[in-house]
Amino acid sequence: MTRLRQHSVIPGFGLTLGYTLFYLSLIVLIPLTALAVRGAVQPWAQFSEAVFDPRTLAAWRLTFFTAFAASAINAVFGLIVAWTLVRYDFPGRRVLDALIDVPFALPTAVSGIALTAIYAQNGWMGRWLQPFGVKAAFSPLGIVVALTFIGLPFIVRTVQPAVEDLDPAMEEAAVLLGAGRLTTLGRVVLPTLQPALIAGFITAFARSLGEYGSVIFISGNMPMKTEIASLLIVTKLEQFDYAGAAAIALLMLVSSFVLLFLVNVGQWWSTRHLRRVA
Amino acid sequence: MANDSQQRSAEPPWLRRTFVAASVCFVSVLILLPVISVFTEALRKGFAFYITSISDPLAFAALKLTLTTAAVTLAANLVFGLAASWLIAKFSFRGRNLLLSLIDLPFAVSPVVSGLVFVLLFGAQGWFGTALSNHGVQIIFATPGVILATIFVTFPFIARELIPLMQEQGAEEEEAAVLLGANGWQTFWRVTLPNIRWALVYGVVLANARAMGEFGAVSVVSGHIRGRTNTLPLHVEILYNEYNFAAAFAVASLLALLALVTLAAKAALEWRIRLEQQRVAAEQLEA
Numbered sequence A: 001m002t003r004l005r006q007h008s009v010i011p012g013f014g015l016t017l018g019y020t021l022f023y024l025s026l027i028v029l030i031p032l033t034a035l036a037v038r039g040a041v042q043p044w045a046q047f048s049e050a051v052f053d054p055r056t057l058a059a060w061r062l063t064f065f066t067a068f069a070a071s072a073i074n075a076v077f078g079l080i081v082a083w084t085l086v087r088y089d090f091p092g093r094r095v096l097d098a099l100i101d102v103p104f105a106l107p108t109a110v111s112g113i114a115l116t117a118i119y120a121q122n123g124w125m126g127r128w129l130q131p132f133g134v135k136a137a138f139s140p141l142g143i144v145v146a147l148t149f150i151g152l153p154f155i156v157r158t159v160q161p162a163v164e165d166l167d168p169a170m171e172e173a174a175v176l177l178g179a180g181r182l183t184t185l186g187r188v189v190l191p192t193l194q195p196a197l198i199a200g201f202i203t204a205f206a207r208s209l210g211e212y213g214s215v216i217f218i219s220g221n222m223p224m225k226t227e228i229a230s231l232l233i234v235t236k237l238e239q240f241d242y243a244g245a246a247a248i249a250l251l252m253l254v255s256s257f258v259l260l261f262l263v264n265v266g267q268w269w270s271t272r273h274l275r276r277v278a
Numbered sequence B: 001m002a003n004d005s006q007q008r009s010a011e012p013p014w015l016r017r018t019f020v021a022a023s024v025c026f027v028s029v030l031i032l033l034p035v036i037s038v039f040t041e042a043l044r045k046g047f048a049f050y051i052t053s054i055s056d057p058l059a060f061a062a063l064k065l066t067l068t069t070a071a072v073t074l075a076a077n078l079v080f081g082l083a084a085s086w087l088i089a090k091f092s093f094r095g096r097n098l099l100l101s102l103i104d105l106p107f108a109v110s111p112v113v114s115g116l117v118f119v120l121l122f123g124a125q126g127w128f129g130t131a132l133s134n135h136g137v138q139i140i141f142a143t144p145g146v147i148l149a150t151i152f153v154t155f156p157f158i159a160r161e162l163i164p165l166m167q168e169q170g171a172e173e174e175e176a177a178v179l180l181g182a183n184g185w186q187t188f189w190r191v192t193l194p195n196i197r198w199a200l201v202y203g204v205v206l207a208n209a210r211a212m213g214e215f216g217a218v219s220v221v222s223g224h225i226r227g228r229t230n231t232l233p234l235h236v237e238i239l240y241n242e243y244n245f246a247a248a249f250a251v252a253s254l255l256a257l258l259a260l261v262t263l264a265a266k267a268a269l270e271w272r273i274r275l276e277q278q279r280v281a282a283e284q285l286e287a
Helices: A013-040 A044-052 A054-087 A093-099 A108-119 A126-132 A140-164 A168-176 A181-210 A213-219 A229-238 A242-277 B002-008 B013-042 B047-054 B057-090 B096-108 B111-122 B129-134 B143-153 B155-169 B172-179 B184-213 B216-222 B232-241 B245-286
Strands: none
Touching (some): A013 B096, A013 B111, A054 A140, A054 A181, A054 A229, A054 B013, A108 A140, A108 B184, A108 B232, A140 B013, A181 A229, A181 A242, A181 B111, A213 A229, A229 A242, B013 B245, B057 B096, B057 B143, B057 B155, B111 B143, B143 B184, B143 B216, B155 B184, B172 B184, B232 B245
């Protein structure tokens, strides 16, 4: 043990190491292993039938498409919101800042039924959309709305620190070199914020892929049309098809691990890159 | 700060106004509107109906399960959070970074999958399903399953708040205490705990909001048995699916209130933690 760690006078290494590893294995590692084994160890025909049958394929397509659309909307508006919150002072700024965290704190089932009430035909938003023939609730558009709702804080809270860290000297230099404000924003500020924006986009996208509570009320859950991947897992479980549920879940888990790994690699690369530039 | 930033941002006024207006409109429509609608929908059938809905025995049973689950979850994750942060912040050993990533794992797992993993272990056709049912133990579709799933989804919350803070504070104060003759527990209670108390409360507040509001993971393991394995969010779902909208929103409004209280507490604690940090920084400057 002494070779494993540097010497310290502080007691408790054995106790805390033992307990941490025990609890981590019990709650996280063993259950996730069960999923990996249950999902991966099954005949290929059975696996591919669960993962690639037309109904599941339609759910994958819908899930990816709506998650991408929602994250793209949030990338644009999240950037504007983060910029506004850091750079401008206006009445209600603190309230606006606090509201960003609501999707983190509000239980997803509550967001789900509230969004459904608003975007249903007679709802506050739905009644304005209906004359234009736009059906929001119980359509893919409703899913995009729900995923935009839950994704916004991820982008704003990732971009906000990057805006705070912007070096004013760079913007001043751009002005001294004769750039207008819009050119400075587009050519100097935006590229600097890009890594944070991409990180926020991927995090929100990864989170959206697995979202359940806020989506299932507003989506209507019609097979082939508005059924998301998470819901298929629940449906398979209700039919006691554990292997099928595990197969879909495993694929979902792997894609979100890969995405979040990319974010970490990107952050590691950009800090190294920035340090080298400095 | 404001003046400084206003000078730096030399956007033309029309652009600044556009940005502010776009932000306010987007956040109001997307986030504020749903929050308001929870309360207006809850009161749609009048205040008397609202009171009847939230004092319904089934709602009360759901509240009881939610509170029990949150209490057990927080206690378990608190002990873990303290052990893990002590280990990671006070010692340097091989595999520390790997351990840090493993603690964060549950953040990357979607809610439904978080519930599913326990069904695969303890469900009727799970790894330990037969063994458990032979001994008359039920975990899935019972309270233990609800608690396990909730512990899983809130697993990193408290540890995540404590680890960076304790790493930043270092181990010098504890080393001094030990060299002056304090034992491990005395060092922890008298030296470490006072230094981390606000971050600890912060982590507990965030974990509590998630524990009480978790839906997907709990929905998979609970079985929706009314009065027995229904938490408040699941009760909202059942009422809603029965087209009992006003009652569903009445119960949902309790959860929305919890969220608002959580955000207020979060803001207050962030202010408190900043004050504490400034105090510590000032003391270090004097010394």
